[in-house]
Amino acid sequence: MTFYAINGSPRKRGNTAVLLDKALQGVKDVIPDADTKIIHVYDYSYTGCVSCYACKRKGGKYYGRCAKKDAISSLLPELSQADGLIIGSPVYFHSLTGQLQAFLERLLYPYLAYGKEYYSIAPKHMPVAFVYTMNATEEKAQQMNYQIKLSPMEEYAGVVFSPPAVLYCYDTCQFDDYKRYMAQRFSEEKKLQRRQEHFPIDCENARGMGRAMAQKITGQNPTAEGSPGRI
Template identity: 65%
Template sequence: MELLLRAESRKERVMMKFYVLNGSPRKNHNTAKILECAVEGIKSVLPDAQINWIHVYDHSYSGCVSCYGCKRVNGRSYGKCAKRDSISRLLENISEGDGLLIGSPVFFHGIPGQLRAFLERLLYPYLVYGKEYTSIAPKRFPAAFFYTMNATEEKMKQMNYPIKLSAMEEYTGIVFSKPEIFHCFDTCQFDDYALYKAERFSQEEKLKVKKEQFPKDCQRAAELGKKIAQKAICQNPTASESPGRI
């Protein structure tokens, strides 16, 4: 607590790096907006925080190719992804950051393939095959998953989404730290439902949720952003003491 208070008193000088991973193909819709609110929460605690957005659909890459270069003892790529492409440097940058926000829509009861491929490349090299899984990531830092979905909270539970979505959460916890989990339910997929074949949904009900509930979800996301910032200060106190860190 004392450490947090000292860091808070110097927050104008703090320069910490946070990475925001948008796993949606859309840059200005539900997932991105929730992430933007979480970033606002971070900035309210750490005004000088450096926010690095990564839109996964902007990049061309594959998931893990099972070359096992990251596991080869004394190999050139031990502990890092051996595959070199457009995200190689991003993976290394994230591992040196102070916090990670992961935003994901839910497609077919899971995260989009593009996002899963990115997380495979990010997490697997740091996962050590000991008798128990351990991590050789350069540092520990707070992380959070922000899920947006068309399903209601009741439907999410009926379809066991918490279990279906838990794999990457589990490995993120091993590699970096146990992630915070955020769910946003019953989101609007379209601006005008009349333009699409979607009779199973009521535009009136969807727009009501968007008007009445989504702003509350945005506020919840901002609060979680604040929590992530505070955890980052506690987990990496040396960063908060270095005003020149960028």
Template identity: 55%
Template sequence: MKVYAINGSPRKNKNTATLLQKALDGVKESAKDKEIETEIINLYDLNYTGCKSCFACKRLGGTSYGKCAIKDDIYEVLEKLSQADGLIFGSPIYFGTITGQLQSFLERLLFPYLVYDENYSSIPPKKMPTAFIYTMNVPEEVMNQIGYLKTFHRIESVIERIFTKPLAMYSNNTYQFDDYSKYKSSAFSEEAKAAHRKIQFPLDCQKAFELGVNLIK
């Protein structure tokens, strides 16, 4: 078995990446009696674009029917993921939604599996379990007030249509800078941010771990 975490953050050791690793740790914990491998894929290490509307994935009898034909840095990644036993997506929130890097990746991953028949059915090789971890600067109450959840649910609904309904967790009011004094950031209180992180981020790490435990049943 193999479970992949897809890191949609440009940072490899900060909030999103840390929570993704905790989730993978939970996967391993839940599968002690099974041989299971985990891997984080850092999207910002890869050179690719979103869907180019070539429709090779829809061409009847074509060699790329049901899979993306664009041969760039994620061509082989998509092939690996087609045989995964679980996928965990993670992204910081930029302007109310996931990063453009992850959005482009999801276009390439999901669109080839969507069939243009009467029911808009799907043809993934596996109906694997999925999860989504969102990290964001805004507090939970603001997230709820300004409609972020509606955006998240729309993204999750597409993933559910292709694979399965994602488990989801949110890490709010995140600590963004190592030293707030170096940046124009008077909108935030570094002291309050640090105090919140000290208490909340360990709880978020535990939630991510539990998400991983519950991913593979």
């Protein structure tokens, strides 16, 4: 079995990457011999969907798959055969990173069929999870309706593959040393305290999400902490 984590952050050792790694560890807790891989989208040069509609052309060579040729062309069909996908992104301007948005356009759109209702022509259905990291507090995120603002890709991933589990990680540290940056709106002391006290909980929640994904695949009852829903 193969499970992928898709890191939508430019940082390979940042908060998002750490949580994705914990989620993959959770998969291994349940399926020790699972093949787990992390994809750093910023390692690849590509564009988002270019609206060529080759993936929608009836009887066409590329019906149901992306015709665009670039660095992720061979990766997309590989992902469509996974046993589970865990997608992570820091929140930039109230949304996913642009690089991840472009990647998911290419991954999801070819499998989204235009019937009277949307339906999926993906070759395989699988459990999906989204992990978000942000410097906003939980209270601020709720005030800014992040649950709604971040949901569009969750919705389409749900149609194409399966309704996703979702994990939010609030009030994260952005810098190693806040004194080196213009960031007066943040308290370094409070940020570091939050990281020390709460980030381990976020990591365990991510690991629980991975365990639940693997349990779903193996037919076990998923633990509540990682079941489809929002943490």
